[in-house]
Amino acid sequence: MLRKKIDKILKKKAATWVQDDGIQTHGISNLIRWAKRYNTWRYAKRIKAHQRAYDCELDALMQGNGATADFKPSNIMKDGWAIDTSRTLPHLSELLEQAGEIVSERGGKTHSDVQQPFLRNIMFPGDMEKYPALLDFITSHEVMGTVMDYMKTVPVFSQTRPPGVRFMESNDALDPGSDGPYRASQFYHLDVHDTPLVYVLVLIEDVTMDGGPWTFLPMSTSDRAVEALRYQEKGVPYRVTDEAMYNVVDPAEAITFAYPKGTVLFIDSSRCFHYGSRKAIDPRFQLMYAYTSACRADFSQTFMSPFSAPIDEKDSRLRKMLLKKR
Ligand SMILES: [Fe+2]
Structure with a gap:
């Protein structure tokens, strides 16, 4: 009761703390510290349950989710990222088939859920x-194994911003401002939903340099940039121009996620600077999944209703923990 009351009090202010202006005014590091402190108290029960499950029951949880007793994930994130080009991850072929159906039905058209004119969600309720396959892929022991190896806890499918799964089309033909200057996430930035967190990006069609590929700097490079730019401090802009970034890091350190269909990127987007959807002359179709901890680094749960994913009674305990609503 008390927790809900305080959520209500925070609600209005908190909504401004996730906007670019609010972030710049207060500084990312302050907002993260305040949110972590509040959420540690607000969601104490779930945080403890997820940590205890990871610390004490990980093998049983993984085996209940399809892993063998000697399982080790085939992808380990190093320096904040890993790319899987094997195209053999569980449920990936069904995912590509089903996502392909969505592209044929909805690609290249305008829909109501426009995140940005240059980045459009083509998922429908x-x-x-x-x-x-949208959820079978992301809840498999392989993908969960890589994510948990990095996060060191049982994660939560993001329930507010961003929704746990988005199917994004970047397409200059649908963007009336494609000739103008870059906007929003077309600039380098770090995500602020949580830290650490993991994004899993799946290419549904081949992506070349003409598809506005996701581009990122590894964690160690990003850390140097954060320090040199005083990035998370008060008054420092949230979005970073290429000019400012390449003043402090070598452009050759940037990694471009331009790969064939079925390639998967695991990345901590709160620690690796990134941008995307620049000059997508060839439409780019990419699934974007977001895992956070049970203790997020923002206040979005105070002012947004949780995104909900279907849970079946027969689902594994690990899958239920991941998908359960707060
Ligand atoms: Fe981002």
């Missing part, structure tokens, strides 16, 4: 039930 009910898709997670209609296309089961």
